[in-house]
Amino acid sequence: MSCVDVCFALVGSIPHNSRALRQLRALAGMGLRIEAVGVASPAPLPADLRDAVHYRTLSPPAATGPRFFWQVHRQLKAALASCTARVYHASDLYVLPALAMAAQRHGGRLVFDARERYPYVAGTTGRPLHRYFWKLVERHYIQRTDLVLTVSDGIANHLVQDYNITPPLVLYNAPTAPASISPALSLRRRLQLSDKAVLFLYQGHLRPGRGCLLPLEALSEVPEAVLVYLGDGPLAPAIRERAAALGVTDRVYLLPPVLPDELLAVTASADVGLVLLEDTCLNHRLALPNKLFEYLAAGLPVLVSDLPELRRIVETYGVGYVVDIHTLEALTAAMRRLAEDASLRRRLAARTRVAFAAHSWAHLVSRFQEAYRNLLCDT
16 A cells, blocks of 8 residues: 555445445545545445545454454454555444554544444444443543544434534435436336326335334235335344235335435435334434434435434424334324325425435535545645
């Protein structure tokens, strides 16, 4: 590795991470030279980033929890030993210690993107030692950062309360521009759905705690509805099995994930977007997932679980329904209302443009770039 302006790292595939791609494009737009490292299987960057960003991958460890962290840390620490950068950008907590050490070694600035409340994710629920470990790591290294980014006002406020740090810069997980409709990428056309079918879309990882199975339970009572999952994960077999048990297999579709640069055109062909996070941990209560803003960018009304950050967006802008997901009757009634009333869907959809514009990356990118300029001026 040679001397660069920014060393950027995360656990995961950068070409499949929409937040990372937006930030890298903003940095490349500033004329910066970037070294990017992903702990993931190899995959090519989008063509527009290949001149400005040198991307390499490290093999993901098979371990979990703290052992996963230590193995990532050792790999990344060795990989960055010769990477001299003006700014080291840790895109998650798992890579933060290695980048903090590299920044100290080479006299660079340190950025931490706190995309989750890591000590309070679902994986630490009921595991106090794991929570304590992540809290120690985060507390130690967040004090050494020059800039903290995060994804919601709730997480920003909680970080300030926990660590008495300067308020983080909130960058919502929102696309840059509204979706463009592409008939070639239409889910309705791909699945050969009738015009009467109302397409409820869940996009993202199919994992416990994300409400993947919940809409299935209501589907038999909403005959107009078709449920499409756009993503993958360990719950895919359970979704298929439950759909069969409920007798709704003919109205449930599981499709593979779509690359970030193609996603919105696919999303725009649905009728309603689902964000049914379960209240299993503090991280979920404070979350504003990518999918919420992707639905808004695509002009979809949304049905969301009753969590504080989700409620604030949906009720402030009037773009959908907030529902108590613990009550099947409430979820069923909300889905039925949205499925049966096309004029209601149109009214809700008409408000999504304002909601999206207030949170879009186009609205925030200048703040991100200005924060980086301030860091670079001091190096």
